[in-house]
Amino acid sequence: MTLELWMLFWSCVLGIAHLSASSFAYKGQEGNKYTIGPRDEHRPATGLAGRFVRAQQNFNETFAIFAALILMVHVLNENGWWSAWGAQVYFWARVGYLPAYAMGLPWVRTLIWQISMLGLLGVGADLFL
Numbered sequence: 625m626t627l628e629l630w631m632l633f634w635s636c637v638l639g640i641a642h643l644s645a646s647s648f649a650y651k652g653q654e655g656n657k658y659t660i661g662p663r664d665e666h667r668p669a670t671g672l673a674g675r676f677v678r679a680q681q682n683f684n685e686t687f688a689i690f691a692a693l694i695l696m697v698h699v700l701n702e703n704g705w706w707s708a709w710g711a712q713v714y715f716w717a718r719v720g721y722l723p724a725y726a727m728g729l730p731w732v733r734t735l736i737w738q739i740s741m742l743g744l745l746g747v748g749a750d751l752f753l
Contacts (some may be wrong), residue, residue: 628703628747631711632694638718645722649673672726679725683718688742690714693701693747702750708748717743722752 625633646669649658653673669677689709697707717740724733 626698626703627708628694628697628711629748631715632691634691635687635715635718638715638722639683642676642683642722645674645726646676647691649676675725675728679722682725682737683721686714686718686744689718689744690747693744693751697747697750700751704750704753706749706753707747710743710749713746714740714743 627695650669650673653669653671654667658667694707694711697703717736721733721736721740724736
């Protein structure tokens with residue numbers, strides 16, 4: 625399996641970590657009675673739970689692009705230095721994004737997001753270079 629596919633696999637695991645963090649934080653905010661019920665009354669996630677939910681939403685938005693690029697690079701057999709570098713940059717930046725968002729570090733979080741975008745560009749670069 626290529627390095628890019630391994631980064632895709634570990635990014636899937638990271639997606640599960642995002643989902644788990646937001647789920648458990650929300651359960652901590654609202655309690656079991658609400659979270660196991662029908663949730664007819666909407667109660668927005670706030671505080672830490674809200675930050676985890678927003679981090680998960682952001683991850684979901686970028687992950688689809690990452691997965692598509694990795695699969696294109698793999699299917700077209702265009703994987704090279706740029707895609708290997710970009711996949712690792714994306715993954716490790718996204719690993720750092722979750723705690724940065726959870727701690728409420730807006731400038732750090734934004735910088736990490738921008739670094740992950742460079743990773744996406746790196747993966748895509750091998751499709752053109």
